[in-house]
Amino acid sequence: MNLSVYLGLLHKAEQTLADSFRQVAKGHGEEPDVHFLCQTLAKQCDEHQRALQPLVDRYGETPEAEPERLHAEGLSETRQGPVGLLRDLQDLYLLASLVDITWGMVKQAGQALRDSEMLAVVDQCDKQTAVQLAWLQSRMRQAAPQALLVAE
Amino acid sequence: MVDRIAEIWGTRTPYGKDGQWPVRVDRKMADGVDADTVDRWFQSACLLCSNGCACDIAVKDGAMVGIRGRADDRVNHGRLGPKGLFGSWQGMSHPDRLTSPLIRRNGKLQECSWDEAMERVVERSRSLLTEKGPLSHGFYTSGQLFLEEYYALAVIGKAGVGTPHMDGNTRLCTATAASSLKESFGADGQPGSYRDIDSCEALFLFGHNMAETQTVLWSRVLDRLAGPDRPALVCVDPRDTDVARHADVHLAINPGTNLALMNSLVRELLHNGWVDEDYVRAHTVGLEELASVVEQWTPEAAGSLCGVDPGLIREAARIFGTTDRVLSTVLQGFYQSSQATASACQVNNLHLLRGMLGNPGRGLLQMNGQPTAQNNRECGADGDLPGFRNWANPEHVQQLASLWNVDPLVIPHWADPTHAMQIFRYAEQGSVKFLWISATNPAVSLPQLSRIRNILAKPELFVVVQDLYLTETAEVADVVLPAAGWGEKTGTFTNVDRTVHLSDKAVEPPGEARSDLDIFLDYSRRMGFTTLDGSPLLDWSGPEDAFEAWKECSRGRPCDYTGITYQLLRGGSGIQWPCTDSPPSGTERLYSDGTFPTEPSYCESYGHDLLTGANVGPVAFKAMAPSGRAILKAADYSPPHEMPDEEYPLRYTTGRTAYQFHTRTKTGRSRQLRAAAPSAWVEMSVSDAEAAGLAEGDIVRVVSRRGELQVPLRIGDVRAGTVFAPFHYGYWDAAAGLGAGSTVSASSAPHTTAANELTITEWDPVSKQPVFKNAAVRIEKISDGDRPAPAPTTTASRPAVVDHQAVPPGRAVPGERAVPPTLGGADAEAEEFIGGEGEPA
Numbered sequence A: 001m002n003l004s005v006y007l008g009l010l011h012k013a014e015q016t017l018a019d020s021f022r023q024v025a026k027g028h029g030e031e032p033d034v035h036f037l038c039q040t041l042a043k044q045c046d047e048h049q050r051a052l053q054p055l056v057d058r059y060g061e062t063p064e065a066e067p068e069r070l071h072a073e074g075l076s077e078t079r080q081g082p083v084g085l086l087r088d089l090q091d092l093y094l095l096a097s098l099v100d101i102t103w104g105m106v107k108q109a110g111q112a113l114r115d116s117e118m119l120a121v122v123d124q125c126d127k128q129t130a131v132q133l134a135w136l137q138s139r140m141r142q143a144a145p146q147a148l149l150v151a152e
Numbered sequence B: 001m002v003d004r005i006a007e008i009w010g011t012r013t014p015y016g017k018d019g020q021w022p023v024r025v026d027r028k029m030a031d032g033v034d035a036d037t038v039d040r041w042f043q044s045a046c047l048l049c050s051n052g053c054a055c056d057i058a059v060k061d062g063a064m065v066g067i068r069g070r071a072d073d074r075v076n077h078g079r080l081g082p083k084g085l086f087g088s089w090q091g092m093s094h095p096d097r098l099t100s101p102l103i104r105r106n107g108k109l110q111e112c113s114w115d116e117a118m119e120r121v122v123e124r125s126r127s128l129l130t131e132k133g134p135l136s137h138g139f140y141t142s143g144q145l146f147l148e149e150y151y152a153l154a155v156i157g158k159a160g161v162g163t164p165h166m167d168g169n170t171r172l173c174t175a176t177a178a179s180s181l182k183e184s185f186g187a188d189g190q191p192g193s194y195r196d197i198d199s200c201e202a203l204f205l206f207g208h209n210m211a212e213t214q215t216v217l218w219s220r221v222l223d224r225l226a227g228p229d230r231p232a233l234v235c236v237d238p239r240d241t242d243v244a245r246h247a248d249v250h251l252a253i254n255p256g257t258n259l260a261l262m263n264s265l266v267r268e269l270l271h272n273g274w275v276d277e278d279y280v281r282a283h284t285v286g287l288e289e290l291a292s293v294v295e296q297w298t299p300e301a302a303g304s305l306c307g308v309d310p311g312l313i314r315e316a317a318r319i320f321g322t323t324d325r326v327l328s329t330v331l332q333g334f335y336q337s338s339q340a341t342a343s344a345c346q347v348n349n350l351h352l353l354r355g356m357l358g359n360p361g362r363g364l365l366q367m368n369g370q371p372t373a374q375n376n377r378e379c380g381a382d383g384d385l386p387g388f389r390n391w392a393n394p395e396h397v398q399q400l401a402s403l404w405n406v407d408p409l410v411i412p413h414w415a416d417p418t419h420a421m422q423i424f425r426y427a428e429q430g431s432v433k434f435l436w437i438s439a440t441n442p443a444v445s446l447p448q449l450s451r452i453r454n455i456l457a458k459p460e461l462f463v464v465v466q467d468l469y470l471t472e473t474a475e476v477a478d479v480v481l482p483a484a485g486w487g488e489k490t491g492t493f494t495n496v497d498r499t500v501h502l503s504d505k506a507v508e509p510p511g512e513a514r515s516d517l518d519i520f521l522d523y524s525r526r527m528g529f530t531t532l533d534g535s536p537l538l539d540w541s542g543p544e545d546a547f548e549a550w551k552e553c554s555r556g557r558p559c560d561y562t563g564i565t566y567q568l569l570r571g572g573s574g575i576q577w578p579c580t581d582s583p584p585s586g587t588e589r590l591y592s593d594g595t596f597p598t599e600p601s602y603c604e605s606y607g608h609d610l611l612t613g614a615n616v617g618p619v620a621f622k623a624m625a626p627s628g629r630a631i632l633k634a635a636d637y638s639p640p641h642e643m644p645d646e647e648y649p650l651r652y653t654t655g656r657t658a659y660q661f662h663t664r665t666k667t668g669r670s671r672q673l674r675a676a677a678p679s680a681w682v683e684m685s686v687s688d689a690e691a692a693g694l695a696e697g698d699i700v701r702v703v704s705r706r707g708e709l710q711v712p713l714r715i716g717d718v719r720a721g722t723v724f725a726p727f728h729y730g731y732w733d734a735a736a737g738l739g740a741g742s743t744v745s746a747s748s749a750p751h752t753t754a755a756n757e758l759t760i761t762e763w764d765p766v767s768k769q770p771v772f773k774n775a776a777v778r779i780e781k782i783s784d785g786d787r788p789a790p791a792p793t794t795t796a797s798r799p800a801v802v803d804h805q806a807v808p809p810g811r812a813v814p815g816e817r818a819v820p821p822t823l824g825g826a827d828a829e830a831e832e833f834i835g836g837e838g839e840p841a
Ligand code: SF4
Pocket: B046, B047, B048, B049, B050, B051, B052, B053, B079, B080, B081, B082, B083, B084, B085, B213, B214, B215, B216, B217
């Protein structure tokens, strides 16, 4: 069963996203909203990993069996300035999208398995991931015109 | 005669439930002026808090010489508070007033002509628009201009310049009120009425020190409390305010924990079945989500986090849940704290769950801080679209484009408007290069002042300041424009409960000062802003034209003014919007029929996620199918970001005193108010002072990660573990004494008295209101004091009552240094005409 591969992917992706949120929080301390919210959202990702644990216990997590190039790279460092902020938020958006769509796959599997516990976990976590995406999008939209047109 | 410095709220006139609040006309005349001999009285309303007390200004020989409350007005029934009596007209007629435009030459501000000043502004503005475009421009305005002026500014910003970078200092005082109303009800608009105080059976004040922020409103409450059917009073405030002293239940919670308490109160309502289920089913959406968010917040869980007895939370919930008519008010204790919008929304939810909106005594007042904050919001000088229109709704943008006859593409509407803190951030980064500041003093009022001073001092930032006095901000401007103020210009403004008042021009402004409206119109003319057919964008010749134009803009919107005219506002009482042909007399309460402005085509906002501020967007909003139902929004508690630790062990919170307003630009120039609260102090509790070996009046240093204060200490009734500082005390009068020419330069004074030296740069994710009420500090002694702290004894800053029995023998009593009571003496005596008796017509 390849579900374990996807649970492993999800677990890793949440971890990468958490690290990347923390990276951006650290690198953009001059933007207090980004700084504090990225910390909060990183904690959500930690929580998601904990919530996944019972599912991993049940279905396993098989990192060694994973196909090649399954995992996305996190942010190794943050960029500078208004355009740098925009790009970092875009990277977070991509990572969060991967998490979001993976929750979606796991949910489909949970439905086919008629695993109500799995569905409850997905429901709770994926709602938060959707808000993370919405926030990233709101923040990028706010910043884009200034960064692209007038920032130096 | 009553000493109205000593007696802030004046003489009691008790009344019972559903009674008429008795009239009491308060009057104060200038020394030696007999009220019977003045030339004329001009109608106005007080501009020194959001209450909007109607008044008449006495004029003799072309000067303002006194004030009296208007007996017929629905807001104050004749009363005025100390600021209205002593600060309104005196605050305008001080010799320090700016009388000529100033321009910076060789690093110094020098007098110049209006032409020269405006040409400098226009030249800079034009060249930046050409080189960099509209996003190089930012406008930061006030909560103290008139409706007509905000509307002019909003049209200039949106249809002339085309920048989303416009905000007011209303961001600091009232943004959360607006946000919570938009989130819960779909649009801004105060549900309740001041008359709900007359009819309520319980009154909840959430983070609202009404006794000091709106003293006349508190008189109304005191008169109910002294009357036959005393309403129950519940107070949420970490300080022992006058409100707390009268309260049946005082929840003195830790700063930064409001949302945990609110979630618990909502949970108690749900668990005890104190819910109007029919109402909730018919008129709200979101119950399930709300119930799941609050579920973990048992009174025990909230009590231990908030530092209060869970029994008190239960008791407060019981009063809310079982009293037939409850009125709630909310202010800065919630708005300027962490998770502001989420906490304020929970107050809305309490009322929605009980179906308690829009009926006498059953209501809600999300308060404002400033007198004209409401107009700033309506007109869009806070960046929103005028008339509570929705920037994310293309039809609303088109309505404005048609009204102004401009291309809709000119009107910025791609994201939430840029809030004040972000505008300053853009200025810091150098992408905003032109900043026009009107009637506000960010160099004292924004958080983390050393940073704000650095931004304002940036050579590449062109700063225009328009004000009455040479404020700390004006001192660093490139161009200073002298403004005419209250009593020197005509216009309208709207108070907390939607009451619109007219304020007439009573005297000529000093020197060459001009009204803010004239200045904005002049800029628009010189810039050559036009409509699509080439005619001037703003062709108004005066305030009444602006008002008529605004009426058209408000037509069909929640804040409909179309039934109001200057004529109707003259004489009699102020009028509450919405006011159309029907009802022609205005509307006392909103949402009486349980219908809310959440129809997607009509709403002002599709809302935000309360934790992050993410836009909900049209698709998700429509999917909720609110159509006329209110939205029960919720968020879980998360701890404040700066918590006390070993290095900074105390919580720091800021606030105001009854005798001063904002940065004291006006009130600090009134003899009586200045004497009552002359200079800065901080407050801490008896136990903390004891532990630190500090005594009343000691000079202390209060340090945060961002700066330090050096001020005398008041040992007071603030919660243990918390330090309080009033935010009024900047640097314009740092040199002792006051008079023409006595002000030292703000830039040369040591920066150790403004409370915002210590505050953190952080804001609520939804309302973007800065978090002034939560930071971590430490406190250390600099020297022994030789006198008590200059804090008033008549307010929450009163010295702690020390229980001498409790102090072990041989130990010093912390509050020992005798503190003389705050009195105003003969200078502060004002007349009171109870029932209007004896006051000549
Ligand atoms: S309560 Fe407010 S509006 Fe009324 S007199 Fe006092 S400061 Fe002025």
